[in-house]
Amino acid sequence: MVLAGNPNSGKSTVFNALTGFRQRVGNYPGVTVERREGFMRDAVGGTSIELVDLPGAYSLAANAADESIVLDALLGRHDKHPDLIVSVVDAANLGRNLFFTTQVLELGVPVIVALNMLDLAEASGLEVDAEALARDLGVPVVPIVASKGVGIDALRQAIVDAAGAPAQHHCPAFPECVCAELDGLCSSLAAGHDNGRIGSARAEAMQTLLNPGGYHESQMVNRCGLGLAGELAERRRRIASAGESLVEVEARVRYAWIDRVVQQVVRRVRPQPTSRTEIADRILTHRLVGLLVFIVVMAGCFQSIYAWAQPVMDATDAGFSFLAGWISEVLPPGPIQSLIANGVIAGVGAVLVFLPQILVLFFFLAILEDCGYMARAAFLLDRLMGLLGLNGKSFIPLLSSFACAVPGIMATRTIEDRRDRLVTILIAPLMSCSARLPVYVLFIGAFVPATPLLGGALNLQAATLFGMYTIGAAVAIPIALLLKRTVLKGPPQSFLMELPTYKWPSPRTVFFRVFEQGKAFCVSAGTLIFAVTIVIWALGYYPHPSSIAADHDAQRLAARAAHEDVVRRIAETVDPLVSAEQLAARPAVAAVLAELQQLDDDFARDAADKRVRPNSDGWLAAQREADAKRFTVAAECGDDGAIALQLYALNTSLRDRLADLDRHESGAFLGQSVLGRTGKFIEPLVKPLGWDWRIGTAVIAAFPAREVIIATMGTIYNLGGHEDETSSGLRERLHAAVWPDGHHVFNLAVAMSIMVFFALCCQCGGTLATIRRETRSWRWPIFTFSYMTAIAYLAALLTYQFLVRFA
Amino acid sequence: MGFAGKNMNPGSEIIFDTLLGLRTGESSTIVGVTAAQTSAKRLADMGFVSGARIEMIRPGNPCLVRIGGTCVGLGTANQRCILIADRTKRKQDNTQGAEELLSAYDRLTTA
Numbered sequence: 001m002v003l004a005g006n007p008n009s010g011k012s013t014v015f016n017a018l019t020g021f022r023q024r025v026g027n028y029p030g031v032t033v034e035r036r037e038g039f040m041r042d043a044v045g046g047t048s049i050e051l052v053d054l055p056g057a058y059s060l061a062a063n064a065a066d067e068s069i070v071l072d073a074l075l076g077r078h079d080k081h082p083d084l085i086v087s088v089v090d091a092a093n094l095g096r097n098l099f100f101t102t103q104v105l106e107l108g109v110p111v112i113v114a115l116n117m118l119d120l121a122e123a124s125g126l127e128v129d130a131e132a133l134a135r136d137l138g139v140p141v142v143p144i145v146a147s148k149g150v151g152i153d154a155l156r157q158a159i160v161d162a163a164g165a166p167a168q169h170h171c172p173a174f175p176e177c178v179c180a181e182l183d184g185l186c187s188s189l190a191a192g193h194d195n196g197r198i199g200s201a202r203a204e205a206m207q208t209l210l211n212p213g214g215y216h217e218s219q220m221v222n223r224c225g226l227g228l229a230g231e232l233a234e235r236r237r238r239i240a241s242a243g244e245s246l247v248e249v250e251a252r253v254r255y256a257w258i259d260r261v262v263q264q265v266v267r268r269v270r271p272q273p274t275s276r277t278e279i280a281d282r283i284l285t286h287r288l289v290g291l292l293v294f295i296v297v298m299a300g301c302f303q304s305i306y307a308w309a310q311p312v313m314d315a316t317d318a319g320f321s322f323l324a325g326w327i328s329e330v331l332p333p334g335p336i337q338s339l340i341a342n343g344v345i346a347g348v349g350a351v352l353v354f355l356p357q358i359l360v361l362f363f364f365l366a367i368l369e370d371c372g373y374m375a376r377a378a379f380l381l382d383r384l385m386g387l388l389g390l391n392g393k394s395f396i397p398l399l400s401s402f403a404c405a406v407p408g409i410m411a412t413r414t415i416e417d418r419r420d421r422l423v424t425i426l427i428a429p430l431m432s433c434s435a436r437l438p439v440y441v442l443f444i445g446a447f448v449p450a451t452p453l454l455g456g457a458l459n460l461q462a463a464t465l466f467g468m469y470t471i472g473a474a475v476a477i478p479i480a481l482l483l484k485r486t487v488l489k490g491p492p493q494s495f496l497m498e499l500p501t502y503k504w505p506s507p508r509t510v511f512f513r514v515f516e517q518g519k520a521f522c523v524s525a526g527t528l529i530f531a532v533t534i535v536i537w538a539l540g541y542y543p544h545p546s547s548i549a550a551d552h553d554a555q556r557l558a559a560r561a562a563h564e565d566v567v568r569r570i571a572e573t574v575d576p577l578v579s580a581e582q583l584a585a586r587p588a589v590a591a592v593l594a595e596l597q598q599l600d601d602d603f604a605r606d607a608a609d610k611r612v613r614p615n616s617d618g619w620l621a622a623q624r625e626a627d628a629k630r631f632t633v634a635a636e637c638g639d640d641g642a643i644a645l646q647l648y649a650l651n652t653s654l655r656d657r658l659a660d661l662d663r664h665e666s667g668a669f670l671g672q673s674v675l676g677r678t679g680k681f682i683e684p685l686v687k688p689l690g691w692d693w694r695i696g697t698a699v700i701a702a703f704p705a706r707e708v709i710i711a712t713m714g715t716i717y718n719l720g721g722h723e724d725e726t727s728s729g730l731r732e733r734l735h736a737a738v739w740p741d742g743h744h745v746f747n748l749a750v751a752m753s754i755m756v757f758f759a760l761c762c763q764c765g766g767t768l769a770t771i772r773r774e775t776r777s778w779r780w781p782i783f784t785f786s787y788m789t790a791i792a793y794l795a796a797l798l799t800y801q802f803l804v805r806f807a
Numbered sequence: 808m809g810f811a812g813k814n815m816n817p818g819s820e821i822i823f824d825t826l827l828g829l830r831t832g833e834s835s836t837i838v839g840v841t842a843a844q845t846s847a848k849r850l851a852d853m854g855f856v857s858g859a860r861i862e863m864i865r866p867g868n869p870c871l872v873r874i875g876g877t878c879v880g881l882g883t884a885n886q887r888c889i890l891i892a893d894r895t896k897r898k899q900d901n902t903q904g905a906e907e908l909l910s911a912y913d914r915l916t917t918a
Contacts, residue, residue: 059852093876096854124876211848248840251851255859281864281878285871379880382869392869392882495869495882496849 001049001159002073004104005088006097007056008372008500010116012036013146014088015053016508018156025516035078042160049159052079058096060103060207062215071207071216074107075200081109084162086155088114091121091128091143092501094266098258099251105137105169108199112162113141114155119148120501125270136261138170147506172257177242178210178249181235185209188231189220209235210250277372277501284376285499291380297373301364303462305437309356313441316356320349335541343537359518361434362403366513370505374399375497382495388480392495394424398476401431402469405767409774423483425771426784427476429762432469438710439758440468443751446731471759475791536701539675548672552665556658563654570646584647592637592644596630670694675701689757689793690750690800692739699757706763749803753796761792824893826870826886829863835891837861846888853879855889 005011015023015036023038036053054070062068072078074085087104089097105111115130134141142158144151174182185205207216209232221229236246245252284290324345331337368374374396382392394412401408405428412424432440444461451460571583583589603626630648634641670676679697686696694713702709713734737745762768768781775781829835837859840847854875855861865871869880881889 059849061848061852063849095875096877099852099854214848245839247847248851248856251848251854251856255854255856277878281871285865287867375880379869379871382880382882386868386882392880494846494884495880496846496853496885497880498853499871499878499880 001084001086002052002054002082003086003088004054004070004074004100005056005114006058006090006093006100008498009056009088009090009097010146011056011088012053012509013506014086014114014116014144014152014155015051016506016512017146017149017152019051023512040156040159042156052082057100059100060203061211062207063211063213064215068215068219071204074104074109075204083110084159085109085111086114086159087111088116088146090117091115092117092124092126094128095255095258095262098261099254101137102172102254102258103203105139106171106199107203110162111139111169112155112158113137113139114146115141115143116146118143118150119145123273124275125268125272127267127269129265129267133261133265136170136265138168147503172254174253175242175244175249177239177244181209181239182206185231185235188228189224206250208232210246212236212246275501280502281376281499284373285379287380290376294377294380297368299458299466301361303458304364305360305465309360312356316349316352320345320352323349335544338541339534339537343534343541355518359514361437362514362518363510365399365403366510367505370503370509370513372500372502375499378497379495379499388423388477388484390420390424390480390484392497394420397424398428398431401428401433403434405429405431405433405764406770409767409770412774419484422775422780423480425774426483426780427480429764429767429784429788430472430476430479430760432472432759433764435706435764436468436758439706440465440755442710442731442734443755444468446734447746447748447751468755468759471756471795475760475795479787536675539701540670540673542674543672544669545672548665548668552661552668555661559654559657559661563650566650567647570643574643583643586640588637588640589644589647592634592641593648595633596644596648599626599629599633688801689753689796690804691754692745694737695745695750695754699754699763703763706758706761709758709763749800752803753800756799757792757796759792760788760795762788824891826861826863826872826881826889826891827866827883829861829866829872829891831863831866834860834862838890838892840888841890846885850885850888861889861891 003011003015015038018040019038022040023036025036038051038053039048040051041048052073054073055066057067057070060071060074062071069078074082076082085104085107087101089101101111101113113133115128115133118128121128128143130141130143140158140162142151142155144155146152182202182205185208186201189201189205189208204216204220207214208220211217212232217232221232239246239249284293324341327341327345328337331340368377377399378392378395381395385392385394388394397408397411399408400411408428408431409425412421412428444464448461448464452458453460453463567584568579571578574583584593603622607622630645634645637644675697676693678700679693682696682700683691683693686693686699691699698709698713734746735744739745762785768785771781771784772778824835837855837857839857840850840855854877859874862873863870864873864878868883870886871878871880873879
């Protein structure tokens with residue numbers, strides 16, 4: 001059983017109302033169009049009926065594979081032949097909606113009409129007589145208001161009653177000449193037709209004959225041979241010579257019939273008031289003001305992403321760090337412990353932490369689409385898109401690419417012009433996708449200060465995020481122009497889109513969309529990143545020569561021995577008969593030591609709470625303050641205080657030395673691993689970008705899937721740190737990262753160069769695979785990969801060199 | 808902005824206009840749609856057929872029109888394809904001879 005109807009007729013609302021949560025989304029093979037199917041119970045709650053929500057269509061005519069899905073599904077090519085078609089029509093726009101209904105009525109399948117949006121019709125002063133419509137069409141008509149749930153049970157009942165009932169529809173009559181040609185064509189096509197229903201065959205014949213250059217024609221010619229092309233031309237010539245306009249005849253005949261029906265069925269009882277949509281559109285479609293509103297809306301989205309998701313992200317980060325620390329304590333050291341704590345948990349956790357941000361982004365996109373604002377945005381941007389040589393319909397695929405380029409590229413199928421479509425596909429990966437978002441958030445959060453701008457309405461972090469998104473779009477413009485001027489010349493398609501009435505977004509629709517997208521991200525994150533994380537962990541762990549461990553253990557031993565030596569000598573100076581331990585155990589000394597230690601802990605906790613970065617100005621000032629306090633405490637206790645202070649200093653330096661050794665050891669291990677060796681090999685290439693070999697390594701690891709960079713960096717820096725550091729988040733670890741000579745790897749310039757590289761590089765196997773599938777050749781994915789990598793490298797180079805000198 | 812086309816009666820001229828000539832708030836009747844074939848079928852199926860009333864809400868590129876109760880956005884090329892009854896000729900039955908005008912227009916543009 002299928003649901004068919006115009007876009008914006010409320011079809012999806014009806015579908016959701018009938019199926020509730022028992023629905024799922026898939027794909028029709030070979031096209032990008034969503035396939036929604038579900039199960040509904042009949043009114044009594046007994047049997048389950050399978051329901052498919054077809055894509056919205058104004059007509060069965062098709063100019064692209066995507067558009068032909070509706071007719072193909074109705075002809076039973078994708079599943080079983082439908083037992084019943086529920087034609088959802090918008091009562092406020094009955095005339096145009098009935099066009100598609102009349103086409104559907106001719107298929108020979110039982111039909112029910114769901115007369116939807118009666119509330120809106122009434123609000124505009126129209127009265128629609130459902131019974132009269134039922135009489136005129138010859139089918140049951142169920143009045144409903146799907147958004148409010150009115151009439152849904154009646155619809156359920158009608159569906160159950162009508163399935164299997166014979167079809168007795170009234171249809172418009174076509175002129176003689178057309179009918180004759182259609183009948184003739186039907187018999188020609190019957191040879192290649194796979195089901196014997198007369199209505200279906202005729203519908204397909206009509207769309208083949210009356211839509212010259214359309215999709216069905218090319219499909220038929222492919223199937224039946226070039227002889228068919230000749231036959232079609234001949235038949236069309238006969239129709240034209242009979243005085244009928246080929247492309248207009250169907251519309252003319254149907255609308256004439258529909259007008260007569262509508263006159264009897266629809267009555268205007270009140271003059272049409274100015275609708276709220278109209279009033280809103282006066283502003284929202286205004287060339288200047290509307291555009292400003294659009295910019296504000298988009299900026300609001302990005303600001304909200306930061307504001308709402310931040311607390312959740314922090315909580316998740318802490319949770320995973322705790323888990324990793326716990327594993328490190330529970331399991332014995334060795335490959336397994338390292339794998340789980342440093343590979344799996346650290347890796348996957350570091351990515352899932354950003355799920356909240358992604359959900360918020362999808363949430364906004366779903367709301368904007370459901371309320372009808374997206375069409376206005378496409379309308380406003382059409383001229384701008386036109387400057388790129390594209391049309392407004394490119395906007396939605398490009399906007400979708402901001403979430404993920406893979407469905408965005410698939411959505412370009414709505415663009416009929418082959419060249420426009422190709423250009424859109426080639427620049428889609430430049431739109432910063434959701435996988436780049438974790439990279440931006442990580443580096444912006446860690447290295448860009450949250451300075452308020454514009455009096456607190458915006459802050460520098462959000463502005464930088466906005467900027468990163470803009471970079472991709474800014475680079476896309478000259479690329480698109482260049483492509484359009486050289487490789488892919490051609491005239492643009494003209495804009496044609498309905499602007500639907502505004503409606504409150506349905507919570508159920510929004511929820512489903514966000515849930516589906518989130519699930520898809522999780523699944524791809526879960527599987528792909530998990531697999532790659534394990535591989536990266538292995539590449540970074542093996543080979544694991546024990547000589548390095550032995551060497552460092554020896555050094556640790558030496559350091560401890562030296563420490564004990566000095567402490568013993570201090571003890572001897574004080575009192576030759578007292579050992580070092582007894583000295584430290586003396587109550588006065590112990591007390592001061594404890595207090596000094598407490599100061600230390602307080603300082604560390606304070607720094608973490610206030611998120612003060614190590615070695616920043618604030619941090620150093622606080623250090624000096626703490627040192628002064630220590631002196632004061634020690635001085636108060638005279639000799640014992642002095643001893644305690646010395647012991648404290650020695651302990652601290654031992655601890656630092658051990659930490660140093662740990663870091664060095666991890667670095668040595670990593671350097672010996674496969675990953676490390678590759679990274680070091682390319683280090684000269686990436687040094688001008690301000691990167692060290694670890695960053696270079698992580699970037700390489702991210703080429704199959706850029707989400708992996710976070711996991712890889714989590715892994716790399718985990719392996720490069722020691723146990724204490726597992727309790728801090730990735731940010732703190734980045735701040736602590738140092739070059740071999742000690743100065744910090746990461747600063748604003750490096751962070752920006754990494755982000756710019758990510759903004760412009762095509763690091764996504766999924767995208768390249770999709771481009772290959774959509775363009776049916778390897779040429780374009782290779783081209784995309786090459787040009788984007790080259791631009792990314794240059795841009796990152798320029799960014800780093802500029803910022804390092806001037807910022 | 809208007810096109811002059813000869814109808815079958817020599818000596819008389821009928822002026823018709825394209826949608827580009829319609830100003831804000833004005834209504835007119837569609838006389839015909841002439842275009843590259845795929846656009847024409849698409850426009851026709853959406854309701855842009857001879858005899859339909861069309862009202863201009865916001866001219867420009869793309870423009871916003873109301874047709875059959877819905878608002879539709881149309882790009883300039885599409886606007887150029889939609890022929891409307893010239894507003895200066897109210898009483899004249901401009902729909903007469905529309906087919907001849909259309910074929911004349913086609914000949915003009917494809918020549």
